[in-house]
Amino acid sequence: MRPDSVRYRAAGRLAQVVVRRAFAEFVGTGLLVTVVIGSGIMAARLSPSDVGLELVENATATAAGLAVIILLVGPVSGAHLNPVVSLVDWALRGRRGGRDLAAYVAAQVTGGIGGAILANLMFALPPITISHHERTGGHLWLGEVVATAGLVALVFALARSGRAHLGPAAIGAYIGAAYWFTSSTSFANPAVTIARTLSDTFTGIKPSSAPMFVLMQLVGAGIAYGLIRLLYPDRVLADR
Amino acid sequence: MRPDSVRYRAAGRLAQVVVRRAFAEFVGTGLLVTVVIGSGIMAARLSPSDVGLELVENATATAAGLAVIILLVGPVSGAHLNPVVSLVDWALRGRRGGRDLAAYVAAQVTGGIGGAILANLMFALPPITISHHERTGGHLWLGEVVATAGLVALVFALARSGRAHLGPAAIGAYIGAAYWFTSSTSFANPAVTIARTLSDTFTGIKPSSAPMFVLMQLVGAGIAYGLIRLLYPDRVLADR
Amino acid sequence: MRPDSVRYRAAGRLAQVVVRRAFAEFVGTGLLVTVVIGSGIMAARLSPSDVGLELVENATATAAGLAVIILLVGPVSGAHLNPVVSLVDWALRGRRGGRDLAAYVAAQVTGGIGGAILANLMFALPPITISHHERTGGHLWLGEVVATAGLVALVFALARSGRAHLGPAAIGAYIGAAYWFTSSTSFANPAVTIARTLSDTFTGIKPSSAPMFVLMQLVGAGIAYGLIRLLYPDRVLADR
Amino acid sequence: MRPDSVRYRAAGRLAQVVVRRAFAEFVGTGLLVTVVIGSGIMAARLSPSDVGLELVENATATAAGLAVIILLVGPVSGAHLNPVVSLVDWALRGRRGGRDLAAYVAAQVTGGIGGAILANLMFALPPITISHHERTGGHLWLGEVVATAGLVALVFALARSGRAHLGPAAIGAYIGAAYWFTSSTSFANPAVTIARTLSDTFTGIKPSSAPMFVLMQLVGAGIAYGLIRLLYPDRVLADR
Numbered sequence: 026m027r028p029d030s031v032r033y034r035a036a037g038r039l040a041q042v043v044v045r046r047a048f049a050e051f052v053g054t055g056l057l058v059t060v061v062i063g064s065g066i067m068a069a070r071l072s073p074s075d076v077g078l079e080l081v082e083n084a085t086a087t088a089a090g091l092a093v094i095i096l097l098v099g100p101v102s103g104a105h106l107n108p109v110v111s112l113v114d115w116a117l118r119g120r121r122g123g124r125d126l127a128a129y130v131a132a133q134v135t136g137g138i139g140g141a142i143l144a145n146l147m148f149a150l151p152p153i154t155i156s157h158h159e160r161t162g163g164h165l166w167l168g169e170v171v172a173t174a175g176l177v178a179l180v181f182a183l184a185r186s187g188r189a190h191l192g193p194a195a196i197g198a199y200i201g202a203a204y205w206f207t208s209s210t211s212f213a214n215p216a217v218t219i220a221r222t223l224s225d226t227f228t229g230i231k232p233s234s235a236p237m238f239v240l241m242q243l244v245g246a247g248i249a250y251g252l253i254r255l256l257y258p259d260r261v262l263a264d265r
Numbered sequence: 266m267r268p269d270s271v272r273y274r275a276a277g278r279l280a281q282v283v284v285r286r287a288f289a290e291f292v293g294t295g296l297l298v299t300v301v302i303g304s305g306i307m308a309a310r311l312s313p314s315d316v317g318l319e320l321v322e323n324a325t326a327t328a329a330g331l332a333v334i335i336l337l338v339g340p341v342s343g344a345h346l347n348p349v350v351s352l353v354d355w356a357l358r359g360r361r362g363g364r365d366l367a368a369y370v371a372a373q374v375t376g377g378i379g380g381a382i383l384a385n386l387m388f389a390l391p392p393i394t395i396s397h398h399e400r401t402g403g404h405l406w407l408g409e410v411v412a413t414a415g416l417v418a419l420v421f422a423l424a425r426s427g428r429a430h431l432g433p434a435a436i437g438a439y440i441g442a443a444y445w446f447t448s449s450t451s452f453a454n455p456a457v458t459i460a461r462t463l464s465d466t467f468t469g470i471k472p473s474s475a476p477m478f479v480l481m482q483l484v485g486a487g488i489a490y491g492l493i494r495l496l497y498p499d500r501v502l503a504d505r
Numbered sequence: 506m507r508p509d510s511v512r513y514r515a516a517g518r519l520a521q522v523v524v525r526r527a528f529a530e531f532v533g534t535g536l537l538v539t540v541v542i543g544s545g546i547m548a549a550r551l552s553p554s555d556v557g558l559e560l561v562e563n564a565t566a567t568a569a570g571l572a573v574i575i576l577l578v579g580p581v582s583g584a585h586l587n588p589v590v591s592l593v594d595w596a597l598r599g600r601r602g603g604r605d606l607a608a609y610v611a612a613q614v615t616g617g618i619g620g621a622i623l624a625n626l627m628f629a630l631p632p633i634t635i636s637h638h639e640r641t642g643g644h645l646w647l648g649e650v651v652a653t654a655g656l657v658a659l660v661f662a663l664a665r666s667g668r669a670h671l672g673p674a675a676i677g678a679y680i681g682a683a684y685w686f687t688s689s690t691s692f693a694n695p696a697v698t699i700a701r702t703l704s705d706t707f708t709g710i711k712p713s714s715a716p717m718f719v720l721m722q723l724v725g726a727g728i729a730y731g732l733i734r735l736l737y738p739d740r741v742l743a744d745r
Numbered sequence: 746m747r748p749d750s751v752r753y754r755a756a757g758r759l760a761q762v763v764v765r766r767a768f769a770e771f772v773g774t775g776l777l778v779t780v781v782i783g784s785g786i787m788a789a790r791l792s793p794s795d796v797g798l799e800l801v802e803n804a805t806a807t808a809a810g811l812a813v814i815i816l817l818v819g820p821v822s823g824a825h826l827n828p829v830v831s832l833v834d835w836a837l838r839g840r841r842g843g844r845d846l847a848a849y850v851a852a853q854v855t856g857g858i859g860g861a862i863l864a865n866l867m868f869a870l871p872p873i874t875i876s877h878h879e880r881t882g883g884h885l886w887l888g889e890v891v892a893t894a895g896l897v898a899l900v901f902a903l904a905r906s907g908r909a910h911l912g913p914a915a916i917g918a919y920i921g922a923a924y925w926f927t928s929s930t931s932f933a934n935p936a937v938t939i940a941r942t943l944s945d946t947f948t949g950i951k952p953s954s955a956p957m958f959v960l961m962q963l964v965g966a967g968i969a970y971g972l973i974r975l976l977y978p979d980r981v982l983a984d985r
Binding site: 075076077078080081085088162163164167168171175178179182183186188191194195198199201202203204205206207208252255256257 | 292389
């Protein structure tokens with residue numbers, strides 16, 4: 026039987042770990058939004074005559090930055106950086122740990138907002154400017170479904186086949202490609218979508234366009250859940 | 266002696282595995298075509314003034330997307346995603362498993378068609394539009410021979426030297442380069458060639474140009490088969 | 506008891522090792538500056554009509570070149586190539602080895618100066634030309650804080666989690682992204698900042714702008730130190 | 746005592762292996778030249794209005810293609826693909842195996858010529874056209890010295906520290922960067938230099954400019970030899 030002092034200390038240590046993991050999600054999602062919005066502002070300022078070149082610049086920086094951020098916080102929190110990733114993780118783990126899920130999502134959303142403010146300030150803009158960039162229409166919504174389904178399926182295909190160490194490069198590469206092959210330029214992340222309403226710049230999204238984007242992201246996550254159950258029915262295959 | 270019920274169950278499980286593998290080829294080839302056509306549409310819309318920049322955008326997205334798709338379905342089906350890869354695999358394995366080959370090719374071709382439709386819909390186009398992009402002439406055909414020979418030789422050089430885990434990055438990089446160093450921009454895949462007749466956009470190919478492309482891809486695959494037999498005469502060398 | 510001759514020889518060997526490590530830092534930092542300044546000159550000459558494209562060229566070459574330089578000298582010196590990395594390394598190791606720190610910083614600064622001269626000469630410019638490129642203002646300083654904090658946090662997140670072998674690719678990718686997502690284009694290195702005052706070309710910085718950049722890099726390094734203590738309180742986690 | 750028939754068979758097998766290795770160098774160097782010249786032609790045709798963008802396209806395709814070619818033939822021949830790499834390899838191995846060195850260099854030079862012809866034909870040009878692109882001057886020669894020294898030092902830094910498996914990605918990245926940070930766009934390879942005299946296109950070099958380029962490459966290789974002896978005095982350090 027452990028004396029009370031040990032039990033209290035263990036509980037304190039556990040709480041500390043949960044706080045540290047949520048803090049890692051806060052920092053990681055914040056940096057991700059800073060990368061997305063910051064590189065978007067830089068691209069629009071430096072390459073004003075070709076929107077495609079702006080997207081090259083924005084996509085390349087995001088792909089490399091995302092890979093690096095996953096490396097930065099991965100060992101601490103798993104680097105979800107995305108509420109739908111946390112949600113599907115929770116579902117695939119048998120829906121246990123709802124409080125952890127809530128802590129992760131809260132950290133991701135607040136981190137994302139912080140990241141938008143940091144990006145705006147770095148480029149001498151007011152801390153928050155509401156985006157006027159309308160993004161609406163069935164084809165864009167289909168784009169978000171595809172973008173999110175692919176992202177979430179990739180994350181858990183790697184996890185379920187013992188290849189999580191490939192996550193940073195693979196997920197960075199995926200987003201770099203998805204900026205181009207989806208019509209919506211692949212938001213694929215509710216926390217990032219909310220944060221991107223707060224910068225009236227290249228990567229912004231009008232608040233009225235955000236709810237449908239988030240809804241479509243949830244639909245895409247549901248499709249990914251089904252795909253993973255079909256393609257990787259077992260928890261973990263052998264590492265290749 | 267196993268009772269009948271066990272034998273039936275084992276057969277059912279095997280069938281399930283074959284279906285799952287074909288389904289993985291269907292999903293993977295579909296996504297590949299979505300990436301190729303989708304990023305081509307995006308590139309042509311956003312960078313209308315420089316065809317080279319459009320090809321940069323299309324090639325980079327395809328390279329990254331292909332690598333990721335191989336990661337996504339590789340552990341399930343081996344991620345052939347290409348009838349000539351399946352064909353050479355079958356030949357190098359001593360021409361056994363003809364039914365699996367047929368299932369793979371059927372999944373690849375139908376998946377590719379599905380991917381073309383999805384790409385068209387994501388960009389608010391009719392589900393199918395027949396391409397008017399004529400691609401014909403001896404130098405382009407030579408380009409397809411070179412592109413396919415290099416691709417197939419690479420795939421089996423990796424497999425035969427215990428380096429299959431490098432396939433995703435290597436094959437993505439190969440296609441990203443081959444878009445540029447071959448005159449035909451490296452179709453190198455009969456299923457993708459067929460699918461690309463169904464989108465009258467940047468990456469399309471006129472149906473009348475497709476048969477010679479497919480024929481040249483088969484010639485290239487034959488050359489790759491010979492190269493592999495010369496360079497890697499043994500099934501598997503030591504892993505480096 | 507070891508005879509004196511052995512002790513002298515051991516001391517000689519140690520000195521030789523310290524010299525070799527400092528020499529590696531000299532060569533590595535020199536090459537890094539050559540890559541940064543050289544590719545900047547090439548970019549400005551070949552793409553005069555789009556500053557964004559120039560930064561694409563400069564950032565891509567720097568990212569790839571930095572990764573390779575870390576591979577080149579990493580096993581010898583650890584490839585700090587940056588006084589603030591050496592400084593935080595010293596702090597995290599309990600502030601022992603001040604003489605090694607001094608040798609590293611001296612090698613980095615002199616190497617950087619050598620690299621600037623080499624770049625100028627390769628492009629048929631005088632060995633040294635003082636930059637007139639003013640880089641000043643609170644938002645740029647914030648950019649340097651963010652850039653350096655991210656860089657240093659990444660370096661030690663990898664080191665403290667048994668993933669130092671990912672350093673070359675990760676740090677290259679980080680700098681490639683940070684050129685875009687920070688307003689200052691991410692100098693993030695006092696030795697490189699000093700060297701960049703010596704080339705009046707694309708990547709130059711006016712000497713009067715340099716001190717505040719270096720100060721902000723120190724602030725960023727301090728933030729990274731705190732982040733690492735919070736996220737990776739233990740010296741080394743298990744390798745993933 | 747082995748009977749004669751066994752000895753004869755063993756000698757035959759050895760000869761076969763030497764032929765196979767030389768054949769791998771022939772194929773690999775040929776493909777490398779095809780990638781360099783082919784992507785240069787494509788770039789010049791598709792992006793006629795910005796030389797920098799042409800070099801982006803050429804450099805990216807070369808970097809990715811080179812990495813892949815090293816993977817393709819590496820397990821067979823070591824993928825030198827470059828006479829100065831073979832030369833320094835011979836010097837660092839104690840100058841034994843002069844006949845192997847000669848076979849490698851012959852295979853590289855003839856392979857390179859074959860690759861130039863293939864590239865020309867793929868783009869509907871005569872098999873051989875002599876380049877009129879003059880590349881001369883002290884700053885370009887200095888560029889070649891730096892480019893070759895860096896390349897050769899990298900190759901043997903990896904080999905001597907048990908990291909040869911990083912060669913494909915590292916050497917590809919190096920060349921991709923060196924196209925930009927050296928004034929000569931980094932030929933760094935006598936076989937490729939000779940081959941590039943045979944295509945009057947973007948990446949060509951006038952025959953009269955080639956000898957000084959080759960001489961400077963030898964100088965660079967000598968510097969690399971010295972650097973390796975200083976930084977990596979032992980044959981093989983521990984794998985990291």
